[in-house]
Amino acid sequence: MENFQSNLSSVLLDLGPEGAGPLYDRLARALRNAIRGSRLPAGGALPPSRALAAELGCSRWVVTEAYAQLAAAGYVTGKVGSGTRVRMPDAVRARSADRDHGPAGGPDRPTRAEQAARIDMRPGLPDLRSFPAGRWAAATRSAAAALSSADLGYPDPAGHPALREVLAEYLARARGAQADARHLTICGSATEGIGRICRALRRAGHEAIAVENPGWPRVREVARTAGLRIVPVPVDEHGMRTDLFESGGAQGIGAVIATPAHQFPAGVVLSAERRVTLLDWARRSGGLIVEDDYDAEYRYDGRPVTTMQGTGPDHVALLGSLSKTLSPALGIGWVVSPPAWTAALREAPSAPPPVLDQLAFATFLRAGSYDRHLRAARHRYRNRRDALVQALDARIPDARVSGAAAGLHLLLGFEAATGSADDVRGRALELGVRVTTLDRYLCGSATGTSSLVLGYGNLADHHVADGAAQLAAAIRG
Amino acid sequence: MENFQSNLSSVLLDLGPEGAGPLYDRLARALRNAIRGSRLPAGGALPPSRALAAELGCSRWVVTEAYAQLAAAGYVTGKVGSGTRVRMPDAVRARSADRDHGPAGGPDRPTRAEQAARIDMRPGLPDLRSFPAGRWAAATRSAAAALSSADLGYPDPAGHPALREVLAEYLARARGAQADARHLTICGSATEGIGRICRALRRAGHEAIAVENPGWPRVREVARTAGLRIVPVPVDEHGMRTDLFESGGAQGIGAVIATPAHQFPAGVVLSAERRVTLLDWARRSGGLIVEDDYDAEYRYDGRPVTTMQGTGPDHVALLGSLSKTLSPALGIGWVVSPPAWTAALREAPSAPPPVLDQLAFATFLRAGSYDRHLRAARHRYRNRRDALVQALDARIPDARVSGAAAGLHLLLGFEAATGSADDVRGRALELGVRVTTLDRYLCGSATGTSSLVLGYGNLADHHVADGAAQLAAAIRG
Numbered sequence: 001m002e003n004f005q006s007n008l009s010s011v012l013l014d015l016g017p018e019g020a021g022p023l024y025d026r027l028a029r030a031l032r033n034a035i036r037g038s039r040l041p042a043g044g045a046l047p048p049s050r051a052l053a054a055e056l057g058c059s060r061w062v063v064t065e066a067y068a069q070l071a072a073a074g075y076v077t078g079k080v081g082s083g084t085r086v087r088m089p090d091a092v093r094a095r096s097a098d099r100d101h102g103p104a105g106g107p108d109r110p111t112r113a114e115q116a117a118r119i120d121m122r123p124g125l126p127d128l129r130s131f132p133a134g135r136w137a138a139a140t141r142s143a144a145a146a147l148s149s150a151d152l153g154y155p156d157p158a159g160h161p162a163l164r165e166v167l168a169e170y171l172a173r174a175r176g177a178q179a180d181a182r183h184l185t186i187c188g189s190a191t192e193g194i195g196r197i198c199r200a201l202r203r204a205g206h207e208a209i210a211v212e213n214p215g216w217p218r219v220r221e222v223a224r225t226a227g228l229r230i231v232p233v234p235v236d237e238h239g240m241r242t243d244l245f246e247s248g249g250a251q252g253i254g255a256v257i258a259t260p261a262h263q264f265p266a267g268v269v270l271s272a273e274r275r276v277t278l279l280d281w282a283r284r285s286g287g288l289i290v291e292d293d294y295d296a297e298y299r300y301d302g303r304p305v306t307t308m309q310g311t312g313p314d315h316v317a318l319l320g321s322l323s324k325t326l327s328p329a330l331g332i333g334w335v336v337s338p339p340a341w342t343a344a345l346r347e348a349p350s351a352p353p354p355v356l357d358q359l360a361f362a363t364f365l366r367a368g369s370y371d372r373h374l375r376a377a378r379h380r381y382r383n384r385r386d387a388l389v390q391a392l393d394a395r396i397p398d399a400r401v402s403g404a405a406a407g408l409h410l411l412l413g414f415e416a417a418t419g420s421a422d423d424v425r426g427r428a429l430e431l432g433v434r435v436t437t438l439d440r441y442l443c444g445s446a447t448g449t450s451s452l453v454l455g456y457g458n459l460a461d462h463h464v465a466d467g468a469a470q471l472a473a474a475i476r477g
Numbered sequence: 478m479e480n481f482q483s484n485l486s487s488v489l490l491d492l493g494p495e496g497a498g499p500l501y502d503r504l505a506r507a508l509r510n511a512i513r514g515s516r517l518p519a520g521g522a523l524p525p526s527r528a529l530a531a532e533l534g535c536s537r538w539v540v541t542e543a544y545a546q547l548a549a550a551g552y553v554t555g556k557v558g559s560g561t562r563v564r565m566p567d568a569v570r571a572r573s574a575d576r577d578h579g580p581a582g583g584p585d586r587p588t589r590a591e592q593a594a595r596i597d598m599r600p601g602l603p604d605l606r607s608f609p610a611g612r613w614a615a616a617t618r619s620a621a622a623a624l625s626s627a628d629l630g631y632p633d634p635a636g637h638p639a640l641r642e643v644l645a646e647y648l649a650r651a652r653g654a655q656a657d658a659r660h661l662t663i664c665g666s667a668t669e670g671i672g673r674i675c676r677a678l679r680r681a682g683h684e685a686i687a688v689e690n691p692g693w694p695r696v697r698e699v700a701r702t703a704g705l706r707i708v709p710v711p712v713d714e715h716g717m718r719t720d721l722f723e724s725g726g727a728q729g730i731g732a733v734i735a736t737p738a739h740q741f742p743a744g745v746v747l748s749a750e751r752r753v754t755l756l757d758w759a760r761r762s763g764g765l766i767v768e769d770d771y772d773a774e775y776r777y778d779g780r781p782v783t784t785m786q787g788t789g790p791d792h793v794a795l796l797g798s799l800s801k802t803l804s805p806a807l808g809i810g811w812v813v814s815p816p817a818w819t820a821a822l823r824e825a826p827s828a829p830p831p832v833l834d835q836l837a838f839a840t841f842l843r844a845g846s847y848d849r850h851l852r853a854a855r856h857r858y859r860n861r862r863d864a865l866v867q868a869l870d871a872r873i874p875d876a877r878v879s880g881a882a883a884g885l886h887l888l889l890g891f892e893a894a895t896g897s898a899d900d901v902r903g904r905a906l907e908l909g910v911r912v913t914t915l916d917r918y919l920c921g922s923a924t925g926t927s928s929l930v931l932g933y934g935n936l937a938d939h940h941v942a943d944g945a946a947q948l949a950a951a952i953r954g
Contacts (some may be wrong), residue, residue: 125630125631128626128629128630129626131624131626131629133621133622133624136621137618137621137622140617140618140621140833141614141617141618144610144613144614144617145610145614147608147610149605149606149608151806152605152608152804152805152806153602153605153804153805153806153935154601154602154805154806155805155806155808188665188828189828191825191826191828192826192828195826202551203551204551205551218825221825221826222825222826225825225826327629327630328629328630328631328632329628329629329630329631329632329831329832329833330831330832330833331632331828331829331830331831331832332831348668348695348698348699348702349668349669349672349698349699349702351665351666351668351669351808352808353808353830353831354806354807354808354809354830354831354834355806355807355808356617356806356807356834357808357831357833357834458630
């Protein structure tokens with residue numbers, strides 16, 4: 001172990017110049033190279049993040065971020081507090097892919113304390129209290145009244161033509177998509193659509209798929225279930241890093257799943273340069289970009305970012321759903337696919353949602369109710385986000401709110417007085433507030449970043465101040 | 478292409494020893510390896526199954542089964558008859574998924590002639606003209622009015638508790654099921670439920686599943702997609718033959734899918750002795766009986782046959798849906814599972830149907846509308862069946878109607894003056910009548926039985942006499 005420590009010191013001399021990227025990246029790179037080259041052998045303990053931060057004269061966050069990247073890539077394991085160690089090369093195992101309420105999330109199985117929590121700040125749900133129940137019921141009623149015998153037979157595997165037509169028009173208008181109804185497939189949710197894509201990729205002989213790290217565990221789970229290998233790609237302040245996709249670096253990767261308009265959970269927007277890099281990769285290699293447009297309708301400081309699909313319809317599959325705009329209980333999602341992939345996405349055993357729900361959504365769209373709902377929702381969420389950011393600033397002055405002014409969640413970085421982010425999460429739960437940690441969205445094992453992911457979509461307005469106060473208490477410890 | 482043929486010959490020399498598994502498996506493996514290794518490049522035609530069977534000195538079934546495995550895995554494409562070809566890796570296209578309207582059927586992609594047909598005698602659809610649109614709309618309306626915020630969150634993977642409770646009560650009362658709401662899972666259709674079971678079997682390490690032959694192709698497709706090998710079991714006048722399941726004969730078979738109340742498509746009822754044999758096998762071996770109860774509500778000469786699940790709830794998974802009673806467009810099915818299997822059927826990526834539809838069905842059931850609808854439907858179908866049998870007797874005196882007085886279809890055996898059953902089907906289509914042949918429900922390739930499967934569920938009463946007359950003409954040639 002003495003050797004390990006002296007090797008570590010030499011690694012830290014090797015961080016490279018400042019121009020070579022942010023410090024946490026340079027640190028991660030240096031450690032990675034040392035681990036690869038066995039200068040830091042398996043089992044050795046990396047220094048506690050606090051100690052290393054002091055040694056490097058940087059914020060502790062820089063170190064935890066670097067460790068998180070290494071953990072994501074499988075080089076190290078463990079938690080800050082209990083020690084971060086270089087991983088045994090043969091012990092690369094899938095972390096128990098926990099479920100979340102992320103972009104294409106699914107249900108948690110709540111514990112008793114979670115059920116009892118008064119304040120719900122988990123990401124992934126829209127405001128269920130303002131679901132437009134009357135207008136949805138009216139749309140369902142008029143769709144039911146207009147049902148024909150033909151509508152009652154075995155449903156079109158593509159989705160009902162009436163919905164595909166009006167939804168394609170909406171996606172072109174609102175999301176700048178090149179949405180041709182012939183290549184629009186109605187499915188049960190974005191996750192379900194991603195499952196279809198993964199199975200189609202596997203059938204076509206692809207073996208690996210790249211995903212953002214951090215990103216949502218459900219997507220990794222669905223891709224693994226389809227038989228694909230996961231390649232995690234780190235995320236920085238400009239979105240997913242695209243170095244991998246430059247000049248032949250992504251050999252063997254058939255597709256990449258991305259959230260360009262609003263990265264989940266980091267909340268950053270993919271830069272124009274990186275969009276070009278990804279599209280170039282797709283054109284050059286025949287790879288598929290899977291664009292999960294989960295909450296892009298909500299942008300509070302300008303117009304929504306347009307879709308990559310609008311630029312590269314032959315290389316991008318655009319996914320959306322009603323889960324973040326109306327309710328996940330409606331069971332409606334969609335995929336606009338490159339023509340070459342359309343038929344594969346409609347193969348059995350995939351099946352469309354019930355016809356009545358599809359026709360209800362078509363009626364709701366045609367009546368202008370969807371646009372009206374989104375306008376009201378955008379206003380509501382902007383105000384709620386502002387109030388939350390203000391309350392957090394007031395209560396936890398040294399915390400950092402990050403992520404674009406968009407969507408239904410933000411990232412809260414903090415210096416915990418005691419313990420890890422997961423300890424803070426646990427204390428918040430005891431105080432009646434449900435939150436999630438950034439760690440749970442990382443590939444590989446948890447690594448003790450000091451960040452919480454706070455959802456305000458389904459947070460009641462009268463809980464904003466109280467929620468911030470309880471979080472401050474939880475962070476104080 | 479000459480190269481292709483010589484490469485193919487070398488592949489066939491490479492089938493491996495007999496101990497390495499059944500011949501169709503070894504054949505599929507050898508071809509798969511050759512396709513992967515590009516020894517059989519994309520676009521090349523595999524030999525007709527008949528020719529290859531002759532060359533290998535095996536039954537043609539062995540070859541069609543191997544081809545089916547390859548098609549399911551996406552290595553080849555095409556149909557027996559029109560040629561099986563190695564798939565283009567860069568042109569992922571829909572495999573011509575042999576969809577049908579069987580018990581858990583799905584949509585045909587109709588040709589122009591099929592769309593133009595006046596008279597629909599395909600099996601698998603209930604009478605869509607008498608769908609209780611008003612009562613279903615009323616149920617949807619009152620369910621929508623009662624939606625709570627909790628109902629709008631991520632749905633319970635088991636299905637909504639309100640539906641599970643009232644449906645369990647119905648299944649106990651109407652189908653003699655031991656239906657515990659805790660082990661009742663709501664899914665999208667019976668096929669979708671079977672898919673969940675097959676994936677759960679595969680995850681549990683099972684490799685083979687027995688199915689009735691003839692039976693519905695969709696089930697075989699779903700089981701193959703889940704990675705299970707299909708073991709076809711012949712059907713005679715007492716239902717599925719059970720010799721295989723006596724005294725250790727079904728080694729390696731994890732489950733059997735059966736339609737005991739009314740075999741599809743033969744229309745026979747599983748004898749009491751064979752029910753006992755199957756249940757004994759399940760008890761002894763831990764095997765699972767998958768009971769597809771697709772149209773058992775309709776029995777015209779007595780009380781409906783009760784379910785096997787009612788006798789052996791720890792060994793039988795009972796499947797049902799609204800597809801044959803109301804409409805496949807409603808997208809509601811269910812599984813009552815042995816407790817040991819329940820959790821596995823609810824794992825992601827499986828998802829329940831939209832909550833509103835579940836609550837609408839719960840309301841419809843609770844109001845007594847389902848019972849009322851089934852009583853009226855039973856009366857309607859009995860009269861229609863009687864009229865059809867009479868018309869067929871009068872027009873085609875030497876034809877044989879078989880199948881119990883039950884359900885929504887019957888089997889018509891005949892001596893065609895010219896050509897095969899498929900020729901008769903084609904001539905009927907030219908005369909404006911859509912029917913299916915028994916052949917299409919057989920495992921492997923078509924074998925030239927002289928039987929048609931006639932569905933009268935969605936046949937208009939005023940088309941019965943005309944339909945029989947056109948069929949008589951089609952059979953005369």
